[in-house]
Amino acid sequence: MSLLEVKDLKKHFPIKSGILRRTTGHVYAVDGVSFSIDEGETLGLVGESGCGKSTTGRVILRLLPATGGKVTFDGEDVMSASHADMQRLRRDMQIIFQDPYSSLNPRMRVNNIVGESLRIHRIGTDKERGERVAELLETVGLTAEQGQRYPHEFSGGQRQRIGVARALALNPRLIVADEPVSALDVSIQAQMINLLEDLQSRLKLTYLVIAHDLSVVKHISDRVVVMYLGKVVEIADSSLLYEQPEHPYTEALLSAVPIPDPRTERARRRIILEGDVPSPANPPKGCVFHPRCARMQADPCTVAMPPLESTAGQDAGVDHEVACYFPTRYAADGTATANAPA
Amino acid sequence: MGERLLEVTDLSTHFFTHAGVVKAVNGVSFSLDRNETLGIVGESGSGKTVAALSLLRLVPDPPGKIVEGSIVLKGRDLLTLTEDEMREVRGNDIAMIFQDPMTSLNPVFKVGWQIAEAIMLHQGKGQREANRMAAELLARVGISDAARRANEYPFEFSGGMRQRAMIAMAISCNPEILIADEPTTALDVTIQAQIMDVIREMQGVYDSGVIMITHDLGVVAQMADRVMVMYGGRTVEYGPVDEVYYNAHQPYTWGLLGSLPRLDEVEKQRLTPIKGQPPNLLLLPPGCPFCGRCPYERPGCREAFPELEIVGPGHGVHCWIPLDERVAIREKLPHFMARVA
Numbered sequence: 001m002s003l004l005e006v007k008d009l010k011k012h013f014p015i016k017s018g019i020l021r022r023t024t025g026h027v028y029a030v031d032g033v034s035f036s037i038d039e040g041e042t043l044g045l046v047g048e049s050g051c052g053k054s055t056t057g058r059v060i061l062r063l064l065p066a067t068g069g070k071v072t073f074d075g076e077d078v079m080s081a082s083h084a085d086m087q088r089l090r091r092d093m094q095i096i097f098q099d100p101y102s103s104l105n106p107r108m109r110v111n112n113i114v115g116e117s118l119r120i121h122r123i124g125t126d127k128e129r130g131e132r133v134a135e136l137l138e139t140v141g142l143t144a145e146q147g148q149r150y151p152h153e154f155s156g157g158q159r160q161r162i163g164v165a166r167a168l169a170l171n172p173r174l175i176v177a178d179e180p181v182s183a184l185d186v187s188i189q190a191q192m193i194n195l196l197e198d199l200q201s202r203l204k205l206t207y208l209v210i211a212h213d214l215s216v217v218k219h220i221s222d223r224v225v226v227m228y229l230g231k232v233v234e235i236a237d238s239s240l241l242y243e244q245p246e247h248p249y250t251e252a253l254l255s256a257v258p259i260p261d262p263r264t265e266r267a268r269r270r271i272i273l274e275g276d277v278p279s280p281a282n283p284p285k286g287c288v289f290h291p292r293c294a295r296m297q298a299d300p301c302t303v304a305m306p307p308l309e310s311t312a313g314q315d316a317g318v319d320h321e322v323a324c325y326f327p328t329r330y331a332a333d334g335t336a337t338a339n340a341p342a
Numbered sequence: 343m344g345e346r347l348l349e350v351t352d353l354s355t356h357f358f359t360h361a362g363v364v365k366a367v368n369g370v371s372f373s374l375d376r377n378e379t380l381g382i383v384g385e386s387g388s389g390k391t392v393a394a395l396s397l398l399r400l401v402p403d404p405p406g407k408i409v410e411g412s413i414v415l416k417g418r419d420l421l422t423l424t425e426d427e428m429r430e431v432r433g434n435d436i437a438m439i440f441q442d443p444m445t446s447l448n449p450v451f452k453v454g455w456q457i458a459e460a461i462m463l464h465q466g467k468g469q470r471e472a473n474r475m476a477a478e479l480l481a482r483v484g485i486s487d488a489a490r491r492a493n494e495y496p497f498e499f500s501g502g503m504r505q506r507a508m509i510a511m512a513i514s515c516n517p518e519i520l521i522a523d524e525p526t527t528a529l530d531v532t533i534q535a536q537i538m539d540v541i542r543e544m545q546g547v548y549d550s551g552v553i554m555i556t557h558d559l560g561v562v563a564q565m566a567d568r569v570m571v572m573y574g575g576r577t578v579e580y581g582p583v584d585e586v587y588y589n590a591h592q593p594y595t596w597g598l599l600g601s602l603p604r605l606d607e608v609e610k611q612r613l614t615p616i617k618g619q620p621p622n623l624l625l626l627p628p629g630c631p632f633c634g635r636c637p638y639e640r641p642g643c644r645e646a647f648p649e650l651e652i653v654g655p656g657h658g659v660h661c662w663i664p665l666d667e668r669v670a671i672r673e674k675l676p677h678f679m680a681r682v683a
Contacts (some may be wrong), residue, residue: 010656019422028607048530048531048532049530051430060646064606084572096388120568155619155620157619157620158619168482185386185557185620186385186557186559186598186601186602187384187597187598187601187615187616187620188615188619188620189602189615190600190614190615190616191615191616191617193613193615194612194613194615195602198610212529212530214605215560215603215604215605217602218603218605219603219607219610220603221615237610241489242605242606252532253531253532254605255535256531256532256534257531257560257605258558258560258561258563259560259563259605259606260559260560260562260563260587260599260604261562261587261606262563262584262587263427263584264563264606265560265563265564268538270429270535270667272532272535272536272539273532273536275533276500276502276503276533277530318542
């Protein structure tokens with residue numbers, strides 16, 4: 001059974017203007033997002049800036065109130081949970097933030113940062129909490145002595161480890177990692193990715209990894225959700241994603257990522273998308289991607305957003321869903337291409 | 343490759359701070375030919391940006407100072423020029439595209455005007471002529487409706503358009519050398535692809551030499567002919583891209599290549615990170631800066647920086663490990679060998 005179920009999730013931010021601060025429009029940051037995560041699985045959420053991926057993560061944890069939709073964690077409705085229920089649920093759902101500089105209180109010692117949630121949830125005695133913090137610091141590759149220090153005494157990579165230790169303190173089942181490595185240097189990124197993988201297999205964690213770097217997301221995830229302008233356009237098993245992207249946006253996105261291999265790079269064909277991502281305050285009618293899409297046809301693409309559907313003829317047990325009227329496995333005239341499943 | 347444009351020899355740029363001397367660039371040499379793209383890769387603090395700023399003599403002084411070396415541009419040592427002569431070089435001979443297009447454009451002037459200003463200053467054109475040229479340049483870097491857009495302010499441009507405007511400004515005086523310092527780090531990958539396309543096209547039009555400064559080995563593989571790997575202010579390895587990617591000789595280069603997840607990997611492979619944390623530039627040993635993080639460090643590595651050793655055509659490396667031992671170690675690196683195979 002899936003641990004987390006997200007159904008038709010919506011988050012619209014009001015735009016207020018004028019002296020009366022009347023609502024004059026909405027930013028459709030997240031607009032009907034659905035997916036599920038199985039226990040022990042890593043789900044990656046990718047997309048470009050402004051596509052709503054971070055907002056999705058925050059709404060799931062109720063760090064932001066949702067405009068609509070349903071989030072179920074282990075059978076329990078998160079959106080309608082009472083304050084007390086939410087406090088209990090939060091033990092099981094934790095977050096790692098992107099920026100290791102602003103997400104740690106500079107006036108608190110590391111011991112207190114990592115142990116704060118234990119104190120809030122009244123777990124153990126002072127001594128037990130101290131032991132637990134020491135154990136957590138060692139789990140993430142720091143030493144217990146370093147707990148006496150302040151955040152500024154650490155490098156970016158070490159601070160991100162502190163953030164991980166804090167997220168682990170309450171033995172959560174689900175961790176939402178919002179751009180966990182994007183602020184780190186290449187050599188430190190790899191340490192962090194390996195640490196997240198080790199923790200997952202040791203502690204049986206479930207991850208929702210939100211990132212813009214496709215290489216990182218594909219490496220760490222079992223399945224990948226691709227978002228564009230508040231909508232999910234494709235969900236695929238990460239082993240399928242690079243070989244058989246079905247949405248024209250996914251295809252262009254993948255082709256734009258440089259691969260650190262000169263021979264491969266020389267052989268690749270790059271799809272350059274025209275223009276910029278439209279404003280989420282005024283998304284295009286119909287399919288949100290149609291103004292930049294090479295396969296677009298006036299009817300139906302400009303009329304209605306295509307639903308997210310399982311691709312026909314998929315291999316048994318491999319998840320692949322796409323929201324497109326003309327997925328890339330068909331040529332523009334509707335005949336099957338080389339990409340089509342046999 | 344074409345004619346030699348630039349020859350940098352033993353460049354050292356140090357910062358004299360209250361806490362001590364930071365040797366941001368420490369005895370770095372490289373060259374650039376016409377029509378060629380040189381990639382400079384390294385992590386934060388490796389000295390790649392300071393090296394580029396030194397070429398333009400834009401290092402803030404104090405605290406920074408170019409303490410040693412020569413930068414010869416077509417037979418002229420830039421370090422011997424007066425400030426007035428240097429101003430002629432900037433823009434006309436060498437132009438730079440900065441990382442963050444929002445902070446490098448002036449928010450209170452129209453984009454077209456900012457480009458026209460450079461043209462009036464460097465080419466002595468009148469305002470009307472300069473404005474016309476600015477709009478033309480914006481169109482050339484792919485901004486649609488350029489005449490109208492030239493009349494807008496930077497905040498009305500998206501990130502990708504601002505970077506296009508920066509490129510238009512950089513090429514406005516037909517520079518022979520274009521330095522791009524992390525030109526796409528602040529941009530999304532589909533916009534990055536657009537910008538790389540523009541840079542490549544402009545290089546073709548103007549026959550420029552391009553220096554591409556980046557932390558992204560993918561960008562280097564895509565764009566560069568040759569690459570120089572920097573760490574702690576030193577060049578640790580350089581050569582043609584194929585040589586450096588498939589025949590790397592320096593433990594730091596191995597480490598970088600092993601740290602990267604690849605989009606096209608079929609079987610998931612565990613990454614092999616570099617251990618430890620980035621070095622404190624105030625406390626670098628006199629020897630190899632990678633000491634302390636290098637798994638193959640041996641006595642003596644900290645004492646002196648290794649001499650340049652040529653290991654292939656145009657391929658140089660600085661490392662104390664003897665050549666045969668190095669090759670033997672490399673044979674045992676799974677991640678690296680998978681790439682070469």
